[in-house]
Amino acid sequence: MPGSDGHPVDLAVIGGGIAGLWILDAAVRAGRNAILIEAFELGHGQSVAAQGIIHGGLKYTLRERDLDAAGAIADMPGFWRDRHESIDGPGPDLRAARMSAPCTWMWRTDSLASRLGMLGAKAALRTRPETISEADRPRLLRNAAGAVLRVAEPVFDTRSVLRAIADAHPGRIFGVDGPEGIEFASTGGRVERMILRSGDAEVAVRPTAVVLAAGVGNEGLRTRLGLDAxxxxxxxxxxxxxxxxxxxxxxxxxVDGNKTRVTITSGRDEAGRTVWQLGGDLAERGVERDGGAQRRAAYRELRGVLPGLDLDGIEDLEWSSYRVDRAERRTRAGLRPDDAEVIPLHDGRLVTAWPTKWALAPRLAASVLEATEAITGSGKGSEKGSSTSVDLPASFETLRRPGIAAFPWEERSWTSHHDVVSAAPV
Known part of the structure; x- marks a missing residue:
């Protein structure tokens, strides 16, 4: 765009998943003139594929190496619940988001390792989960061996959370034509100017600070800026x-020993059917399996962990799977980081950000604001984080407005239960 230095903004956030949206919201509340840029649809990739559990650290007490992570995430269930129930306090208004469940259940199989793992989890928590009597257990766990625990970890419909935050900032969120829809003018990772392209539209931006919050896309963005991916x-x-x-x-x-054998969460597809996402050790070990093998493994696992569920008796039951990468800051042994992570450069003019877990988005946003405080400052902000008085030129209106990405199960092919069972080894 010859002759144009670009419109100045305090903060340009690249990536419209839970990390980028929470950072945008926090920046606006702090009085900063911030925008968000998304190359696809909001939540594309990792965010919309998340199971939506706001972990409080219970599963991390199963292994000693994960105890630091348990401490970092311990306050998150209460924080998210407060944002869902009230407009008072810090953070976005999530009253319009759907809480799928106020709690999760934890149970074990009947192996010795599983019994020991459950005892370790109960002993290590600062706030212990509630042991439920057999009469009060959910129907699927009435015949579970040993204790069944109710854990105060809410579960959110991920798309509804993304929509609730995005709807609060309609004049600040813009879509471009893929990663190449952003052109950088930069030196050593310090971004002086960006050109945003969407169809025939071009808009130049001069950001004081840029935040890379694009999940796996951070690698390509850093490479384009001449930085180490x-x-x-x-x-x-x-x-x-x-x-x-x-x-x-x-x-x-x-729970099975020191691992989560399988994590189950529920959602709905566009036809109104209940969909279970199956994570945990099943999903980690499943990386080495093709789709057919993973469907058969999931069938065997559910028979093992939920013997009270008659899979063969469920009419129209179907199976599928999907792959997703968890994008994180690199650790020495390739293990999960203990907390949300940021890498600031040039006194905060460029920040690379990873939430590590969906639940840690609030901690990530706080770290980003702290890293950029010296150069972007803080103002009075708008009333309760409103974006109604955005000081952006009319040219921004020519950029597309990204929607919310579809759940992964809407884009997968499905196999009938009969075909999965027929292919499973006896």
């Missing part, structure tokens, strides 16, 4: 899926 790591998952109209909604973790 090896500071990032990916830990892949191969998630299992099942769906049926009569499948009950359920959210919980089955």
């Amino acid at each position: 090896e500071v990032a790591q990916r830990r892949p998952l191969h998630m299992g899926l099942i769906r049926a109209r009569t499948l009950p909604e359920f959210h919980g973790h089955c």
Whole structure:
């Protein structure tokens, strides 16, 4: 765009997942003139594929190496619950988001390792989960061996959370034509100017600070800025899926020794069917399996961890799977970081950000604001984080407005239960 230096903004956030949206909201509330740029649709990739559990650290007490992570995330269930119930306090208004469940369940199989793992989890927590009597257990766990625990970890519909935050800032969120829809003028990672392209539209921006919050896209962005992409790591998952109209909604973790054997969360597809996402060790080990093998493994796991669920008796039951990468800051051994992570450069003029876990988005936003405080400052902000008085030129209106990405199960092919069972080894 010859002759144009670009419109000045305090903060340009690249990436419209839970990390980028929470950072945008926090920046606006702090009085900064911030915009968000998304190359695809909001939540594309990792965010919309998340299971939506706001972990409080319970699953991290199963292994000693994860105890630091348990401490970092301990306050998140209460924080998210407050944002869902009230407009008072810090953070976005999530009253319009759907809380799928106020709690999750934890149970074990009947192996010795599983019994020891459950005892370790109960002993290590600062706030212990509640042991439920057999009469008060959910129907699927009535015959579970040993204790069944109710854990105060809410589960959110991920798309509804993204929409609730995005709807609060309609004049600040812009879509471009893929990663190449952003052209940088930079030196050593310090961005002086960006040109945003969407169809025939071009808009020049001169940001004081840029935040890279694009998940796996951070690697490509850093490469284009002449920076080391090896500071990032990916830990892949191969998630299992099942769906049926009569499948009950359920959210919980089955513990086996020092690992979460399977994590189950529920959602709905566009036809109104219940969909279970199957994570945990099943998804981690499933990385080495193809789709057919993962469907068969998921069938065997559910039979093992939920013997009270008659899979063969559920009409129209179908199976599928999807792959997703967890994008994180690299650790020495390639393990999950303990907390949300940021790498600031040039006194905060460029920040690379990873939330590590969906639940840690508030901590990530706080770290980003702290890293950019010296150069972007803080103003009075607008009333309760409103974006109604955005000082942006009319040219921004020519850029597309990204929608919310579809759930991964809407874009997968499905296999009938009969075909999965027929292919499973006896």
